[in-house]
Amino acid sequence: MRFDVTLVTHQGLPQGSEDDLLLAEALRAQGCAVRCAVWNDAAVDWSASRLTLIRSTWDYHLMPAAWLAWLDQAAVQTRLVNPVTLMRWNTDKRYLGELAARGVRCLPTVFVEAQERPALQAIAAQQGWQELVLKPAVGAGASGARRLRLDQLAEAGEQHLSRLLSEGAALVQPYMAVVEEAEERCLVYIAGQYSHAFAKPSFSGGAAVYAAVRLHEASELEQAVAQQVLAAAPSVPLYARVDLIPDEQGPLLMELELIEPDMVLRLKPAAAERLAEACLGLLD
Structure with missing residues (x-):
């Protein structure tokens, strides 16, 4: 068939x-x-x-x-x-470094290659970070991510980093306290055009999180940042989700999801129709 x-x-x-x-x-x-x-x-x-x-x-x-x-x-x-x-390109989160080099305000990130063994305490001191998040360079949602206090870095932190590096590169990022009060803002784009946005809890994943999402009215600034992110990507995707987090100086990019993002079409039925129309355009 x-x-x-x-x-x-x-x-x-x-x-x-x-x-x-x-x-x-x-x-x-x-x-x-x-x-x-x-x-x-x-x-x-x-x-x-x-x-x-x-x-x-x-x-x-x-x-x-x-x-x-x-x-x-x-x-x-x-x-x-x-x-x-x-x-x-999007499979490996080292794409964040490329976007940052192109002027996108990304969540600060230190990339650690598999063959490296840097001291987490030294990274924290150099960056001035009080809490860290370690995650794999190839991952989805909160898979493999761990939040660590400074007093946990020497033992639990180094052990977790070693586990991550045994499978590939890792990311070290600051834990953003703002996520405890403000949700991530996820902006959905179809054929390069803004479709809708939703908010979800940060530093978590799975079906329970997406069951609790709510529609979000993306501000003009959030949309402008998302457009900048997409413009800095290698090419225009048919669909994309730009995950932002608020910061005192404006939105920061957490992730650019181009592979398998949940777009919560169930909360915005017209978006499914728009995506279907975009697919039809590729079949012509």
Whole structure:
């Protein structure tokens, strides 16, 4: 069987997420043949789909080598969205350093390579940070992230950093106390245009967090910063989520999500229709 659009998901959710189902419904309303398929299911024929949209591949960070290999393989069988070059770039959070070099105000970050063994206490002292967050360079949500006080760095901190570095590069960032009072602001873009925004608790992840999200009226400044972020990316994505956190000097970029962001289409049904229309534009 041939499909116009395949929505790619993961083994824990083979039928697709709630948002996937809303998008599939919007696509079918436009006459598209749609299916959901698991990214690492060897039985899937990706060439049977004209357009393959990455949507809820929420376990890719657990097997990054297999993920990157699959991206390359799928890209020669179907039209992959977002583009494979953009997703490979976005898979590793060292992209934050590139965006910062291009003038984007990002959450301050020290990147530690796998072969390095810097002292966390020295990093904290040099940066003037009172609490740190350690996380893997390839990760999703709060996976692998740990918040640490200064008195925890010598033992628990170094142990956690060693675990992270045994699998790849790591990020060291300051813990932002503002997240205890202000939520992350997540701005959703479709075909380069602002669609909607929602707020969610920071430094956490999983279904419980996204069940508690609420729509957010993004300010003009937040939208301007998000546009700057997208302009600094290697190319314009079909879909994107720009996660910001408020700061005294303006919004800071926490993450640019170009692979499998939850866009909470369930809270903004018209966004599913806009994304479906954008997909149709790629099928013409």
